[in-house]
Amino acid sequence: MLKGKKILIGITGSIAAYKIPLLIRLLKKAGAEVRVIMTPFAKEFVTPLTVSTLCGEPVYGDFFDRETGQWQSHVDLGLWADLMLIAPATANTMAKMQAGIADNYLLTVYLSARCPVMIAPAMDLDMYKHPATQENLQLLQKRGNLLIAPATGELASGLCGEGRMEEPEQIFQQIETFFRHENRFAGRQVLVSAGPTFEAIDPVRFIGNHSSGLMGVELALAFAREGAEVKLVLGPSAIKVNHPRVMVLPVTSADEMNEQCRLLFPQSDITVMAAAVADYKPAEVYNEKLKKSNDELVIRLVKTPDILSGLGKQKTSKQLLVGFALETEQEEANALDKLKRKNLDLIVLNSLKDEGAGFGHQTNKVSFFDRTGHQESFPLKQKSAVAGDILHRLHTMMTMDDVK
Ligand code: CTP
Numbered sequence: 001m002l003k004g005k006k007i008l009i010g011i012t013g014s015i016a017a018y019k020i021p022l023l024i025r026l027l028k029k030a031g032a033e034v035r036v037i038m039t040p041f042a043k044e045f046v047t048p049l050t051v052s053t054l055c056g057e058p059v060y061g062d063f064f065d066r067e068t069g070q071w072q073s074h075v076d077l078g079l080w081a082d083l084m085l086i087a088p089a090t091a092n093t094m095a096k097m098q099a100g101i102a103d104n105y106l107l108t109v110y111l112s113a114r115c116p117v118m119i120a121p122a123m124d125l126d127m128y129k130h131p132a133t134q135e136n137l138q139l140l141q142k143r144g145n146l147l148i149a150p151a152t153g154e155l156a157s158g159l160c161g162e163g164r165m166e167e168p169e170q171i172f173q174q175i176e177t178f179f180r181h182e183n184r185f186a187g188r189q190v191l192v193s194a195g196p197t198f199e200a201i202d203p204v205r206f207i208g209n210h211s212s213g214l215m216g217v218e219l220a221l222a223f224a225r226e227g228a229e230v231k232l233v234l235g236p237s238a239i240k241v242n243h244p245r246v247m248v249l250p251v252t253s254a255d256e257m258n259e260q261c262r263l264l265f266p267q268s269d270i271t272v273m274a275a276a277v278a279d280y281k282p283a284e285v286y287n288e289k290l291k292k293s294n295d296e297l298v299i300r301l302v303k304t305p306d307i308l309s310g311l312g313k314q315k316t317s318k319q320l321l322v323g324f325a326l327e328t329e330q331e332e333a334n335a336l337d338k339l340k341r342k343n344l345d346l347i348v349l350n351s352l353k354d355e356g357a358g359f360g361h362q363t364n365k366v367s368f369f370d371r372t373g374h375q376e377s378f379p380l381k382q383k384s385a386v387a388g389d390i391l392h393r394l395h396t397m398m399t400m401d402d403v404k
Contacts, residue, residue, distance in 0.1 A: 002176060005032045006033045009036045010087075010109070012092075013041025015122075028055065030176075039105075060077060060105060079114060083116055084115055085120065088122030091132075094136045098140055118178070119137075119145055125161030141382075142239065147382075150164050190223045190229065190269065191233070192233070193257060194217055197257055197278045197304070199254065199282060207278055219387045223270075224244075226391060230245055230246045233251055258304075276326075308344070309343075331367075335349040346390075347370075351366065357380060
């Protein structure tokens with residue numbers, strides 16, 4: 001799996017740097033080509049001699065080769081790599097990556113790299129928990145960087161908590177999985193809807209909901225990272241999506257979302273409706289701003305089109321259609337009913353009962369029900385990890401059905 005893969009490791013100044021020589025050995029044994037960049041502080045924790053001996057290449061870290069006086073191109077190294085791994089990644093380096101600061105060789109390579117980037121943070125538990133670190137990390141993930149989440153355990157400070165860099169064997173496994181999944185959806189056309197819809201009352205007011213669009217955006221990015229061409233029909237959302245294989249089609253209302261989805265659906269191999277579509281819209285939209293007059297105001301609402309049901313009716317046997325369900329009672333029975341009624345292949349049930357799940361959270365807790373009766377429940381996870389689980393399930397279904 002890793003034979004011939006070009007892996008660029010960036011080591012920053014953390015005690016966890018001592019684990020990297022072992023990771024280099026594992027990667028080399030698996031047939032990968034490994035190059036390493038070390039920041040000046042990283043060299044205090046592990047010697048460049050150890051690293052260069054193991055990877056069979058000189059260590060990078062300076063803009064100039066002192067012996068030959070030649071300039072080292074950071075662009076070349078970034079283009080060489082199939083994958084860049086920054087491990088251990090300190091809070092300082094992550095903050096600079098987020099802000100686009102390029103004050104060392106590693107950061108210039110990071111900013112010019114075109115390959116996927118994995119980050120394995122390592123730091124003290126309070127530094128890791130700090131809102132600044134968490135926000136930087138979330139932003140980096142939103143931009144497509146992949147997180148190798150730190151484990152919970154004993155830290156160099158003597159404290160115990162989250163912040164310990166994953167063990168080399170675990171990082172190795174995640175790299176292997178990454179390459180195994182890299183092209184799972186290559187050549188597939190994927191349609192994802194995300195975000196809320198806003199239904200206009202008058203020129204300044206609307207009926208909407210609290211959906212951030214994150215779950216659908218994570219799905220779109222996950223499909224794109226695994227090779228698919230993605231059309232993301234995105235309701236009003238603050239999230240900016242930037243991936244060469246994700247085409248964003250912004251919409252505002254349920255009617256606009258319906259129009260885009262129906263247009264794109266016939267060409268889509270896989271469609272996931274993650275949007276929180278408003279079920280009702282005002283029967284009439286006022287041309288002028290409604291003035292405050294009576295003590296009561298009645299706005300008559302009419303149903304919006306059920307986009308997912310419409311797509312379910314058009315679906316061919318070569319297409320996979322996925323819906324989400326948000327239930328507050330009889331969760332399983334309602335989800336199964338929606339699966340059948342809307343002619344879906346898979347329904348993802350969001351649990352609203354659990355702290356941290358659903359609207360406005362970075363995390364979600366879901367269960368899957370598919371048309372074959374297969375059912376699976378997952379613990380609370382980052383929405384990016386939930387997206388990974390959904391892709392995994394769909395890939396299994398695709399291979400079973402041989403939908404091509
Ligand atoms: N959905 C849709 N069009 C709508 C409403 C919902 O495409 N007008 C899609 C959502 O994107 C989601 C699924 O239908 O994938 C389930 O949405 P939900 O609101 O839970 O279901 P409803 O069918 O609206 O049923 P109810 O509100 O009665 O639970």
